[in-house]
Amino acid sequence: MSYIIEIENLSKDYEVGFWKKKRVRALDDLNLQVTGGQIFGFLGGNGAGKTTTIKILMSLIFPTTGKAKILGSDISDVKMRSRIGYCPENPYFYDYLKARELMNYFGELFGLDPALRNQKTEELLTRVGLDEKDWNKQLRKFSKGMLQRVGLAQALINEPEIVFLDEPMSGLDPIGRREIRELIHELREKGTTVFMSTHILSDIEALCDRVAILRKGKLAATGNLDELLSESGAAQVYEVNVKGVAAAALENELKGIAGATISAKPTGANIQITDEKDIDLILPIIRNAGGSLVSVQPVKQSLEELFVKETES
Amino acid sequence: MLNFSVISHIFTIARNTFREAVRDRVLYNLVLFVLLITASAIFLGELTAGQEARTIVNLGLSAMLIFGAFISIFVGVSLVSKEIERRTIYAIFSKPIGRGEFIVGKYLGLCLTLAVNVLIMGVGVSLALLYVGGGRLAFSIWGAIFLIFLELTILTAVAILFSSFSSPALSALLTFFIFVIGHFSASLKEFAANLGSSFTRLFFDVLYYVLPNLSLYSFITNAAHGDAPPVKMTGGAALYALCYVGVLLVVTNLIFSRRNFK
Numbered sequence: 001m002s003y004i005i006e007i008e009n010l011s012k013d014y015e016v017g018f019w020k021k022k023r024v025r026a027l028d029d030l031n032l033q034v035t036g037g038q039i040f041g042f043l044g045g046n047g048a049g050k051t052t053t054i055k056i057l058m059s060l061i062f063p064t065t066g067k068a069k070i071l072g073s074d075i076s077d078v079k080m081r082s083r084i085g086y087c088p089e090n091p092y093f094y095d096y097l098k099a100r101e102l103m104n105y106f107g108e109l110f111g112l113d114p115a116l117r118n119q120k121t122e123e124l125l126t127r128v129g130l131d132e133k134d135w136n137k138q139l140r141k142f143s144k145g146m147l148q149r150v151g152l153a154q155a156l157i158n159e160p161e162i163v164f165l166d167e168p169m170s171g172l173d174p175i176g177r178r179e180i181r182e183l184i185h186e187l188r189e190k191g192t193t194v195f196m197s198t199h200i201l202s203d204i205e206a207l208c209d210r211v212a213i214l215r216k217g218k219l220a221a222t223g224n225l226d227e228l229l230s231e232s233g234a235a236q237v238y239e240v241n242v243k244g245v246a247a248a249a250l251e252n253e254l255k256g257i258a259g260a261t262i263s264a265k266p267t268g269a270n271i272q273i274t275d276e277k278d279i280d281l282i283l284p285i286i287r288n289a290g291g292s293l294v295s296v297q298p299v300k301q302s303l304e305e306l307f308v309k310e311t312e313s
Numbered sequence: 314m315l316n317f318s319v320i321s322h323i324f325t326i327a328r329n330t331f332r333e334a335v336r337d338r339v340l341y342n343l344v345l346f347v348l349l350i351t352a353s354a355i356f357l358g359e360l361t362a363g364q365e366a367r368t369i370v371n372l373g374l375s376a377m378l379i380f381g382a383f384i385s386i387f388v389g390v391s392l393v394s395k396e397i398e399r400r401t402i403y404a405i406f407s408k409p410i411g412r413g414e415f416i417v418g419k420y421l422g423l424c425l426t427l428a429v430n431v432l433i434m435g436v437g438v439s440l441a442l443l444y445v446g447g448g449r450l451a452f453s454i455w456g457a458i459f460l461i462f463l464e465l466t467i468l469t470a471v472a473i474l475f476s477s478f479s480s481p482a483l484s485a486l487l488t489f490f491i492f493v494i495g496h497f498s499a500s501l502k503e504f505a506a507n508l509g510s511s512f513t514r515l516f517f518d519v520l521y522y523v524l525p526n527l528s529l530y531s532f533i534t535n536a537a538h539g540d541a542p543p544v545k546m547t548g549g550a551a552l553y554a555l556c557y558v559g560v561l562l563v564v565t566n567l568i569f570s571r572r573n574f575k
């Protein structure tokens with residue numbers, strides 16, 4: 001199988017300090033292969049080295065050792081970059097340009113003709129949910145979330161085969177996040193590979209086919225998300241929401257059920273159990289206490305556990 | 314490897330740099346300049362006709378050089394450093410743009426800004442000369458104006474070079490020193506010739522060849538007397554500027570290509 005991203009023994013030391021330069025290892029011997037046509041989640045806690053890796057792949061910084069290839073070409077190959085897209089972390093663009101002008105400028109750098117530039121600009125700005133009245137506003141007047149949307153739009157202007165998104169959801173409101181999730185899904189359907197860094201677990205769950213988890217610059221785990229979750233052996237948790245009864249009134253009765261915990265809520269109580277079968281035992285207890293059932297739902301706590309396990313040493 | 318896409322990248326970046334300068338109100342210095350020229354044209358009324366025109370040329374072209382040098386130095390040192398600091402450069406180099414293309418594009422964009430600036434100032438001075446009855450001077454000064462522009466293109470390249478490895482403030486200071494010393498570089502050579510010790514002589518000789526010889530572009534006093542620079546002088550000065558700028562841009566590119574953008 002051929003990989004579209006191949007990272008080999010990649011390390012990066014940053015030099016810090018003014019006089020006595022100290023070397024800080026941000027990335028430590030990373031090896032990673034990504035196949036095409038999927039959404040690849042690049043995970044890790046703050047300072048794990050995600051942005052460092054992506055910046056090396058974009059040739060914005062140079063690795064201390066190691067090498068990497070994208071689409072079969074070495075990352076130093078300038079021409080290869082016409083086939084990829086990139087949205088930086090907390091993107092910032094020329095603030096004297098209007099959103100439309102920025103898209104047009106970048107389209108021109110890719111050598112697109114004016115008509116196509118214009119068409120892609122309108123299509124993408126609409127697609128990322130930027131209000132049409134903001135298209136002709138200077139970017140200095142944009143909010144963080146609006147800039148993030150422009151950042152995503154500009155990353156797609158050349159219809160890239162792979163798009164690198166460094167925390168694409170940061171700064172977005174809930175509607176924005178849903179819109180961008182849909183956009184990322186659509187990209188995959190069209191055959192675009194998405195390589196995204198994030199630490200938002202629900203996004204990983206909703207989007208990613210495969211993930212790699214970094215811990216302090218080292219690769220801690222990589223693989224299919226479902227496989228990683230079952231390997232980690234974390235327990236499934238169910239959440240039972242009830243109303244019309246105080247948590248205190250149920251506490252005694254629940255002591256008989258192994259693993260059950262209860263917490264008070266403004267309208268009633270929230271019970272967590274680890275065994276599906278316990279639901280049948282809980283229902284009569286709730287009814288006897290005068291409460292009623294609102295919902296029962298499984299909670300994928302396993303992803304959080306996996307994340308915590310792999311990102312903490 | 315100079316193909317069409319390289320040229321079109323450079324052109325696109327240069328145009329955007331020009332747009333940035335205009336939107337950042339760099340050309341507003343023209344307002345001040347026009348006020349200065351108008352005021353001097355009006356208040357110099359006491360002098361006799363010939364002197365009046367001469368003073369306007371001296372004042373106008375000197376102001377043109379100083380205003381232009383200000384733009385070259387301050388906009389020049391921030392051309393690239395501002396893009397690194399604000400991280401606007403991330404979205405550029407993830408696209409198929411070489412670092413050299415970016416440097417040359419930014420450089421040419423500022424040169425275009427300077428050309429427009431110098432052109433408008435030149436027209437202002439010419440109009441003022443026509444107003445005070447110095448009709449002949451209004452045309453003969455354009456050779457000197459072209460030399461001023463050439464000098465500014467060199468200064469801009471110096472500013473970009475410094476900013477590729479030092480902070481904007483230090484770069485501005487160093488570029489200013491070069492601007493001042495560059496005007497005396499011919500004296501450096503004479504000075505070196507009179508020195509006894511061969512080592513210090515070598516030192517000043519090297520300095521003479523490394524520093525830009527900006528005295529090649531000083532023609533303001535002559536222009537005030539109605540002289541135009543000979544074609545041979547202008548051609549030589551243009552060739553010198555081309556070579557000097559070329560070398561500086563190559564060196565800038567070498568330094569810049571190795572930079573990590575943090």
Ligand SMILES: Nc1ncnc2c1ncn2[C@@H]1O[C@H](COP(=O)(O)OP(=O)(O)OP(=O)(O)O)[C@@H](O)[C@H]1O
Nearest residue numbers: 014016026044045046047048049050051052053575
């Ligand atoms: N310019 C820099 N100079 C020095 N050290 C740096 C620099 N940039 C990053 N680092 C260090 O490198 C490590 C990795 O940083 P990086 O930005 O790659 O993390 P990250 O995984 O993207 O984190 P986050 O989730 O917070 O964005 C951190 O320890 C950080 O302190």
Ligand SMILES: [Mg+2]
Nearest residue numbers: 050051052089
């Ligand atoms: Mg990061």
